[in-house]
């Protein structure tokens with residue numbers, strides 16, 4: 001195309017760019033079973049919106065000839081199937097994002113390949129989408145997958161659905177087929193919380209009712225897929241909600257400026273508005289809305305701004321600045337739905353890290369109520385959640401956080417759970433409501449403190465935590481150490497794994513979940529004893545790092561010493577004092593540490609004893625000497 | 637409003653921008669797509685800076701880097717950038733790029749780090765002699781790893797976009813690198829809502845891509861609206877070029893070894909991407925203003941990586957480079 005020169009060109013382009021500058025943005029998700037035509041539809045949208053470059057087109061034409069399924073015609077699915085190779089290499093692809101735009105809107109499409117990881121992938125894609133296209137093969141109608149996808153989409157709070165009844169060309173564009181499927185879906189989806197479901201008869205392959213109204217469906221007078229994508233209104237909802245802004249960063253270029261930077265997640269804010277920092281309850285009025293491009297009078301959901309207030313109140317990162325008249329909930333316990341996203345299953349009572357908004361706090365699952373079978377929506381009792389399972393639970397936090405129910409606000413009602421040790425993202429969560437019970441069980445304050453109790457005994461209380469394989473020699477060494485401490489006039493108590501399992505932990509087995517609970521109870525008990533002024537020796541296999549770290553965190557810095565009895569598995573197995581290894585090898589004992597259950601070696605133990613080369617007596621001496629050197633006990 | 641006077645922008649190496657009202661002054665109507673992209677990028681910058689110990693912005697001097705830098709300045713305004721800006725200098729960049737780099741650093745008072753692989757320098761790595769693969773490996777990939785290790789950065793901002801290439805479509809906004817700076821495709825984390833998990837073990841690091849959801853057109857459009865200065869190599873001008881392997885290469889300095897019978901010709905060309913001059917193909921074009929560039933882009937439509945030698949050089953190339961630590 002010859003390029004017009006000078007003024008003329010500038011006018012054309014300027015007009016074009018002016019319209020482009022007013023475009024809005026829509027993020028949507030496509031869902032469907034394999035071969036329903038998802039890739040074909042996305043390819044068709046890219047094609048018809050002309051985002052493809054010439055070299056890509058040339059490649060596409062060549063590939064269609066070579067490997068296409070359309071006998072040399074263009075196979076649109078090839079445009080988006082580029083991830084196949086990676087899938088075969090076992091690389092996890094959760095979501096692929098595609099971009100295209102028309103004169104009215106820019107679109108970001110989340111495409112979620114892979115069916116094994118479907119729940120996790122769909123949740124990820126849906127979390128940022130405002131609309132979902134649900135693909136149906138007209139020949140097959142509504143399938144279990146359709147129900148599952150619809151449930152997940154509704155769970156993640158998407159309100160707008162396009163039900164694309166695809167492959168209409170293969171059912172002769174029959175009106176009756178379309179209406180039957182539409183009626184089916186409508187009766188089922190009334191249970192779900194959608195605002196709007198638009199059913200459209202399409203052929204992704206031939207382009208019917210995708211961009212252009214199809215002459216093949218004269219009986220259909222609703223919008224085409226693109227008509228609806230271009231006009232659906234999603235932003236209005238957000239600005240009508242109360243003002244919320246999680247503080248990301250406190251901006252202090254100099255002593256005179258203290259600004260709170262964040263992105264407005266809902267509502268609007270004006271100069272002079274009264275805002276509250278909900279965790280402290282302090283309020284202040286907005287004095288400036290600062291941006292790089294100048295101060296604003298008014299800012300709204302979606303804008304990244306920096307606020308200053310008319311007087312100094314104590315606000316740091318993590319605070320959820322809110323409209324003072326419409327405050328969020330602030331609580332340290334709530335009920336939530338969680339979607340488990342990691343190969344390691346959920347273990348109730350294990351410590352996790354929870355991030356909501358810009359706040360990160362330690363958390364644990366205080367009760368796992370049930371899981372939901374996402375195909376049937378049945379509630380099932382469970383003790384754990386595995387990858388791709390959805391459960392309802394109570395979550396308990398070390399500090400209170402501010403939030404809104406997810407139903408009301410997707411940004412301020414969502415969270416992720418992070419493993420404090422590996423830092424992996426384990427789960428996505430959606431908050432239902434606060435649990436008020438926590439407020440009624442106040443911590444009893446007592447007048448006699450740990451220091452007072454310890455002083456009466458004339459000693460420093462602390463925990464010696466012995467960890468290692470079964471048969472490593474933990475109990476033998478711990479016993480000797482206790483004897484030595486006793487003879488030095490120390491007040492001690494030895495908590496031994498086997499003994500505790502006869503009483504306090506009689507109800508627990510050896511699954512990962514039970515092991516975690518086992519350790520939690522012992523750690524809490526040891527903590528109470530330290531509080532009582534005692535020196536506590538704990539002799540437990542305690543195979544998981546995160547549990548040992550949890551125990552360490554319960555007491556003060558320096559009050560926890562981890563002693564790793566590092567005896568190789570072969571030697572423990574040779575010794576086999578209790579005959580347990582033999583049983584485990586014979587398959588009579590399940591979940592036996594070192595055999596079919598992992599032992600995670602400590603990386604930061606205060607003392608490591610080489611059980612294969614050191615005698616128990618030597619080991620006990622080493623430990624007692626170290627305690628004396630640290631000043632925890634008197635020199636012998 | 638913080639606007640650089642127009643005269644200054646007409647100075648050497650800079651383009652004359654088209655004036656537009658800044659994006660942010662239209663808050664009453666729904667946000668436009670560029671406003672939303674801008675806000676998302678700013679959010680990513682702030683999250684990473686709030687949670688990480690020692691960030692750095694990788695600055696390649698190209699148009700995406702210019703946008704990245706502009707967004708970073710917006711994110712922390714009125715504070716200065718709370719992190720340094722680092723350029724991995726292969727010593728084979730266009731001269732104009734280096735001038736532009738100095739000017740940008742001075743204008744914005746950047747804490748600029750320029751790093752070159754000393755071993756590569758000592759060996760005299762030369763793309764004309766050693767080929768693009770080795771040059772890129774030593775002077776870019778290795779150099780970047782060395783620099784990240786040397787300065788102990790735990791997170792590096794980069795300007796990569798998901799629309800650049802099919803394999804990038806699935807990239808996370810935060811991408812994890814092992815202690816040896818390798819990208820482990822099996823060990824990436826799901827990203828939901830706008831909740832980013834920035835935690836890493838000691839020695840591991842992150843790459844953060846605030847421009848993930850921008851397209852090439854968005855970038856150009858934003859540059860135009862925000863009057864962001866860019867290197868003038870993006871605009872058409874008569875330049876001395878020779879044609880090799882179907883690429884138009886610019887003879888930028890005396891190090892360009894001309895083959896017998898080869899003489900540079902003055903042709904009206906511009907660049908769609910910028911890198912090392914011996915590896916970056918020009919396109920013939922008359923687009924000498926930004927609107928013309930956009931116009932041409934809408935009409936010509938060849939995807940931008942076509943002008944880059946490194947992509948064609950070896951099979952599967954982008955993916956492989958990334959695993960090795962190339963940005």
Ligand SMILES: Nc1nc2c(ncn2[C@@H]2O[C@H](COP(=O)(O)OP(=O)(O)O)[C@@H](O)[C@H]2O)c(=O)[nH]1
Pocket residue numbers: 032033034035036037038039040041069070077166167168169170202203204205206
């Ligand atoms: N006849 C017909 N075939 C279609 C249509 N949409 C998709 N297909 C074909 O169905 C097959 C699977 O499509 P694809 O887009 O790969 O499905 P995906 O697995 O959902 O991404 C391909 O052979 C497509 O060409 C349609 O509307 N009509």
